[in-house]
Amino acid sequence: MDLLKGKVAIITGGSRGIGEAIAKKFAANGADIAFTYLSSEEKAKAVEDELKALGVRAKAYKSNAALMADTEALVADVVKEFGTVDICVNNAGISKDNLLLRMGEDQWSQVIETNLNSVYNMTKQVIRPMMKARTGSIINMSSIIGIRGNAGQSSYAASKAGIIGFTKSIAAEVGSRNIRCNAIAPGFIETDMTQYLKEGDAAQSYLSRIPLGRFGSPEEVSNVAMFLASDMSSYITGQVICTCGGLNM
Ligand code: NAP
Numbered sequence: 001m002d003l004l005k006g007k008v009a010i011i012t013g014g015s016r017g018i019g020e021a022i023a024k025k026f027a028a029n030g031a032d033i034a035f036t037y038l039s040s041e042e043k044a045k046a047v048e049d050e051l052k053a054l055g056v057r058a059k060a061y062k063s064n065a066a067l068m069a070d071t072e073a074l075v076a077d078v079v080k081e082f083g084t085v086d087i088c089v090n091n092a093g094i095s096k097d098n099l100l101l102r103m104g105e106d107q108w109s110q111v112i113e114t115n116l117n118s119v120y121n122m123t124k125q126v127i128r129p130m131m132k133a134r135t136g137s138i139i140n141m142s143s144i145i146g147i148r149g150n151a152g153q154s155s156y157a158a159s160k161a162g163i164i165g166f167t168k169s170i171a172a173e174v175g176s177r178n179i180r181c182n183a184i185a186p187g188f189i190e191t192d193m194t195q196y197l198k199e200g201d202a203a204q205s206y207l208s209r210i211p212l213g214r215f216g217s218p219e220e221v222s223n224v225a226m227f228l229a230s231d232m233s234s235y236i237t238g239q240v241i242c243t244c245g246g247l248n249m
Pocket of ligand 1: 013014015016037041142144190191
């Protein structure tokens with residue numbers, strides 16, 4: 001299928017996990033891809049090559065989504081090289097779990113800056129070209145933890161809940177320009193980030209809380225991103241799509 005043919009997509013954190021799956025899904029549907037990473041240089045180069053092999057233009061950028069200056073330079077470069085930005089997936093994220101009493105200011109700030117400030121930084125940059133083109137789809141990666149909360153994850157939950165409020169506000173601000181802004185709230189997805197959950201003593205208890213009885217795959221999240229990026233969702237904005245095997249019920 002060529003649902004994104006002729007579109008240009010930026011995906012933050014595309015070197016691994018969910019972002020990598022989204023980059024591949026979008027490329028398989030005809031989109032040109034600019035994606036970012038922070039430290040996995042080799043992995044990013046390999047992903048870039050795989051995307052090009054799908055017949056689209058692709059470029060990996062080392063760019064820290066938590067820094068406004070980096071995102072400004074990134075989006076300027078993408079517009080110069082690719083012509084515009086039609087789709088932006090704010091996916092880059094980290095977790096630094098700890099109970100509040102033990103959580104240092106550094107741990108708190110790193111998570112908020114990487115997960116939440118990054119969404120502000122990137123969105124502020126991409127809405128300019130999107131407003132000019134009078135079209136755009138912004139997809140923000142929240143989490144089921146941003147809706148339900150979780151002991152030991154106050155910083156992560158706060159960042160992901162913040163993304164939901166931001167998403168709805170931006171949807172209201174730019175809807176009249178034909179720019180849509182939605183969020184995805186994945187549950188437990190099998191990536192490097194959740195490896196410790198699968199292996200730990202608590203694995204069975206996590207699984208028992210998921211109606212579908214299993215963790216999700218990055219590919220399953222990429223299907224939802226694909227829907228939100230394409231015109232298939234042309235009348236959907238300001239929404240949070242839970243992709244969690246029913247964990248939110
Ligand atoms: P992951 O496998 O750990 O991959 C994280 C990606 O983000 C990597 O590409 C990493 O680049 C990049 N990244 C980290 N910090 C960055 C920064 N400051 N600037 C630019 N890129 C940065 O994580 P994942 O599981 O795929 O998660 C992706 C998103 O989904 C995150 O926002 C996460 O919170 C959210 N999410 C995940 C789950 C889950 O169960 N996995 C559930 C709910 C929500 P490097 O490779 O260079 O480090």
